[in-house]
Each structure stands twice: as structure tokens, then as C-alpha cells.
Amino acid sequence: MCGFRRSTSSSTHKICIGCRFITFVKIKSLKINQKLTLLNDPIYGFIHINAPIIFKLLEHPFFQRLRRITQMGLSSLVYPGARHSRFEHALGCLHLMQKTIGILREKGVSINNNEALAMQIAILLHDIGHGPFSHAMENSLVKGVHHESLSLQFMSYLNKEFDGQLTLAISIFQNQYQRKFMHQLVSGQIDLDRMDYLKRDSFYTAATEGNINSERIITMFNVIDDELVIEEKGMHSVEKFLIARRLMYWQVYLHKTSLVGELLLERLLIHVRKLYKEGVELNTPKSLTFFLNHDTGAIDSEELLNRFALLDDYDIISSLKEWQHHSDFVLKDLSSRILNRDLLKIHIKNSPFTEPEILEKKALLSSWKLNSEQLDNYVFTGSISNQAYVPDTKTIKILKKSGQVSSLQEQSELFIRNSFSNIESKFYLCFAKPSL
Template sequence: MNSQKTNKLKIINDPIYGFITIPNSLIFDIIEHPYFQRLRRVTQMGLSSMVYPGANHTRFHHAIGCMHLMQKAVYILRNKNVAISDEEANALYVAILLHDIGHGAFSHALEHSIVNGVSHEEISLKFMRVLNDEFDGQLSLAIQIFEGKYHREFLYQLISSQLDIDRLDYLKRDSFYTGVTEGNISSDRLIAMMNVVNDELVIEQKGIYSVEKFIIARRLMYWQVYLHKTGLVAENTLVNVLKRAKELATKGVDLPAGSALKHFLYNPITESNFTNKTLKIFSELDDYDVMSAIKEWVHHEDFVLSSLAKMIIHRNLLKIEMQDEPFTEKYKNEIYKKISENKGIEKEDLNYFVLSSKIKHQAYNTNKPIKIYTKKGKLKDIAKASDQLNLKALSKPVIKYYLCYPKKTSLI
């Protein structure tokens, strides 16, 4: 008898959905793969835990949750006589499981600093292709659906649309872990109301209020959580500390860091030179590497690097002002002048400490509408089908401008 035989149909206990089943041995083997296990060491929400201490959940949690919701969606659609073959169902599970596998440490921070030549979506595809080779082509259909190249449009919409499985999990999950109850959508109800008409993913009319709540919840979660002003400062500081490290590394300054992080600091990373070898190194880079390096950089002789590192480690962040109109050049120049005089920061280094930018969010995009399937058999955009006037308002992008600069105690 082979003592090495593993039970591959395991059950995972999730705090939100309860027991999640792994549907087959291929999915089990993908989850067990080191590339996927790395997601246990990448937080879902970057540095949001500096604002919401409970927000320490990982991309691993989210990916498993998405797979669970996708199983529900397939079950519901099949019950409504939507033909989904076992091969297509499995491809959906694989595609949603791996949709975020290319995210770097702290989710978006690396993309804006040291791995800025390649997007996380492109890296996800690279991972999928390498895994496809390892699993003898069993991921081919999943990749086709993920890229939107499969002939059945609704399968792609389940992976990526305004009401996709990804959003149904992260809103509910992030709401749970932050404690921000406004984001708590009814993903079960939304999935139960799904249907397919003319190869399009639609929501039946009786699900209209759940969709309204989903769009409003998304808006509240963005402004209250994802774009929270303290979270923005923390994220920008993290990006800047990595940018400064990259700048110093380019000049040949020695920086303490793990080997994977060092590779990305000391080598220019572009789409053309991001080989499978680079991917392997990327797969060894996670939040732990970045945070342990930043802890070391607190003691570095470079004033900018050590100051930014201290801000993160001691959570002594920059001050932030936010408003609906752009800040005037006059006001920004006054801030620049005050900071350089009081803090003695060199002119060329000021941009690391005084940040001015804008954030934009659109809760609902009418260009890619969520379609409501009426009882009379018609398809209507939710913005037109809803009697909620505010849904039309939510389809307008909201822009806010912010300015960050050191408080009196920010630079230790």
C-alpha cells in the first residue's frame, strides 16, 4: 500500500462561507504549488491594516473564496439549463483561482516602484503559462477564458466584468476583515439571480435590489477603505521607500535585502527581459522580504531612505489634505518652501516627502453595463432599470485631489 497517497479532495474552513470543497485533484495540485502558496504571504489589502487592524487577510484567502463562489455560480447556471461542460467548469475554477497570482508584495506597491515594467495581469498570465507546461496543458482552456479569447463571452464575464466573481468575494471579504459593514454584500443572492441570455451574463429582475446594494457597497468600500486617506499615505510611502531603494541601488549603493528583492532592486525590469527565470525569482518575493528590508533600512545612512522606512515601521506617517479641487501651485510651493527650510531636505529629494496627486473612482461604468433581465424578456442596463436615482449619479467618476507632507514629528 502506498503511504504517500494524499487525500486531494480536502475541505477548507473559511470564516465567511464555512466549508469550501476542493473540486478535483488538479485544483488541489495547483493550490499546493509553491507559486500559489506564495499568496499566503501577500496581503490582500496592502497596508490597510495600518487603518483597519483586522485587515491582515491574504490573496490566498481571496483566491480560495473566489473558487468557492465560482462553484456556486456554475451550479446555479446549470440548474437554469445553461450548458456548461465539465471542462469549461474546471477552466473557470482554475482561471478564477489564478486571476491574482501575479500580484507582487503588498499587492500594488511593487508595480509602482521596482517592477513597473510589467503589470500584475501580465505576470499572472506568465505564471499560468508556466503552470500549464508543468500540468501538461491542462490549463489551456482556463488561459483562453482568462484572456477573453474563448467563444463563450459569459464565461469571461464571470472572471472579469462589473459583477464578476472576483468582486463578489473581495467586497464581502474585505468588509468582514476591516469591520466596515457597509461593504457586506449578499454574494449568495447575487449568484442565485444570475442567468445567461444571448451569451451574456445577466441578473434576473428580482435581483435588482441586490445589484443596487452591490454598487452602493462598492462605492462605500472604495472611499471608506481602499482609498482611505491614511491608507493612501501609507501606500505612497511604501512606493517611495522602494523607489528610493531602487534609485540608490542603480547608483551602486549597497542595501541590505533578501536575494529576491535585491534582484529587482539592482536590475532593470522590463516586459522584454521578464523571462521564466525572472518569474521564478519573482515567485520568491513576498511581503516578508519587503518588510524585513525596510526594517533594516531604518538604520541606513541615506537620510531619505531611513526617514521613509521609519515612517512605515513606526507608523508615523505624512499629513494628508484632501479636497475636490486641485491644489494651487502657490499653495504647493509654500508647502515645499516650508518643508525644505524646516526639515533641511535637499531640493531634489523633496518629492519623496511632498506628494501631490489625485484619485478617481467610478462606482458603476455604463460602458460595460450590468444587464437586468426583465420579466418581459428584455435586457436593461441597471442604471435605467433601477428606480434609484443615485445609480445614475454613481456612474459619474468622482475625483479627489490630495497633498501629503511631513508633520512636525514625521521625520525622526
């Protein structure tokens, strides 16, 4: 039983998930006679929802679906606390945008009310296109369709429903609005999306390397010629942000256990598509069956978008629970491995694995009597990479005390001594243990 207690004098709805409270507090304002909504977030405290359209978007089924999609996919196989949702992340990004708008206005940056609202909508909906375990899905369920493209399609659909009220937000999201700093806050080298996921993922995984000082960085934001800049005294906080992102990728996001879990799920979904083509009967939710049974190369209609909006993590998990009892060996075995964390072994090194190394691992499984296609699900190689900073696009700009603007790589001694712009690549070999 949760030992946490809280009382409120206003009309309150509390949801306890484990020992984590998300509290909705509705307060009637005497001055403007409208309802304001406060959401109590474990990272930032109260998050204010004070625009009717923001509240309506939050309540829309498309957005509520994000409650059922975990932010970190299968990372909970390694970090048990990493079960927070993309719903929470989107709200955190909204909060950071609200803080940023306030700080920029205090510094004399002109942001009218329409722009401020559009900036909030753009960041709130930036991840609405994510599917269940989205990275595995992008490579197996809806091939070649990136979540950012789907987010734009969801926003366009909602724009029709809300009579064009999202038009400016969509322009900002697509980087088509003339005031470029607004898009840079949504998608850039040091955007609010990255700021929230580093801080939030660090909190729920207890990997302290990602615990950045987002408030300090936001306080150092400024705008010159409608471009986002960082005031010089905030440069070390930016350096820490980039180091934190690099460390979180290698230690958390690309952790070998969550990596092999995601790779197995991707191969499992590809195998399920093959079984459907062969006419094999499978017990799968209707929402998932459609995409497994059709070669959907794009979500190019409202009908497909509505079908996609029905998908969430529960469809995948419930399917795995059914598939682990199926007669097909690969389907049964891979489903059971993912559910019970009985994953493949994985070796990671800085150079590619040789063909003899791969054949050696396959030879150890000869007693399984698998054909070559089946065997490829149990011994396979690939690569992973990470680039902390991409200087050629969306360069982080530093506003010097003299008023001049320079690039981070020119000003930072850390960058001069260490090449953070290099792409770091590693190679993996996944393989099953011989005994079943």
C-alpha cells in the first residue's frame, strides 16, 4: 500500500501509479471565470494548463493514447523504474516551453500570444506520432515511416478538427515560420524535447549522468536575429548537457540488454508478418492485425491514421502473451524470451565481427535443426552509433559579453580538446546459447 498522503482544498483527481502521483487540480478563477488545470509532475512540480485548446488537445483520444506508450521502450528490462510514458514527457516539454517563453519575454524578446500558444502546441504534440515500442515498429510494422512524419499527420488531422487553430503550430513544427528560434526550441541541438527526456529518463532510471540543470540552460536562452543563442555564462551548462546526452546514450538508451530486447521484438514482428502471408492463424488484437497483415509503406489516409491511433504497447504485450503458446517455434520462443527477459547474449566491440565469428555461433545451434532463415533470428550482427553534437546543422550559438555571436565549437575549450562532433560507432553480435 502506498504510504504517500496528500490533501487538497480544491476539486482534485488523483491517480496513483505505484508511488507516483499525477494530480489534476481544477481551480475556478474569480477574475477571468475559467477553469485552470494544474498537473503535479514528479520532475517539475505543478504544470499549468491555462489555454482551452491545450486542455482540449490533452483530452483528445490521440493524445491520451500516449499514456499507453512507454517513453523508453524495453529499457525497463534493465531499469525497472523506466516505465514512464510519452504522455508525461510531452507535458514536461510543455512546461519547459512555458518557462522559456516567460524568460525570453522578460529579456525583451517579442512573442505575441498567438505565437506563444503555437509554440506550446508544437512542443506538446511533437511526439504524438510515436507507436508502440516505436523504434522496433519503424523497422518492422510500418516500414520507413518515421514518427516525426506521423506527428505531422496527426497535427494536420487535428488542425481540421480544431478549425485551423493549429496552423501556426504546424508551421513552427515544420520550420517554415520565419522566426527560426521557435522551431529550434522544438527540434534542435539543445531543444526542450532533449532537455526533458534527459532529466526525466535520468530520474526514472536513477542514471544520474543525465540529470541536467534545465532551468539554468533555459535562463541562459536569448534570441538574436530570430535565432536561438546561449548567453556566454551558460556555456558550461551546455557542455554538461552534451556530455550528459552522450553518456545517457551509451549507458542507458543503447544499453546492451535493452538493445537486444528491441532487436528481438523487431525480428519477431517481421516473422509474424511472414506467418500472416503464409495464412497462419494468430490470436492478435484487431488494431495490430491490420498492420501485420498489410504491407503499409505509408500512413497516407485518415483511415490508416485512425487505425494507427488505436495501437499502443498493450497490443504488443497482449500479443506476446498469446504467441508464447503458439506451435510455431520462432514465434513461441522469441515471445517467451521477451516476456521473461530470457534474451540472447550480445557482444559489443569497436570493430565489425568477422564471418568466421558469426559462423561459429551458428554452428553451436546445429542441434536446433533450424533452417537458415530461422537461424538468422538467433545469430545476427549490426552496428550502433552516437553523435553528441552535429556542428554542420543547427549549430549552437553563443552570445558573447561583447554582443558578438559565435559557435559553440569555436568558444568551448572542451570542444577544442575533444571532438564531440565525431560519430562514435560500435558493432554487436547477438547469439543464442546452445541449450534450450
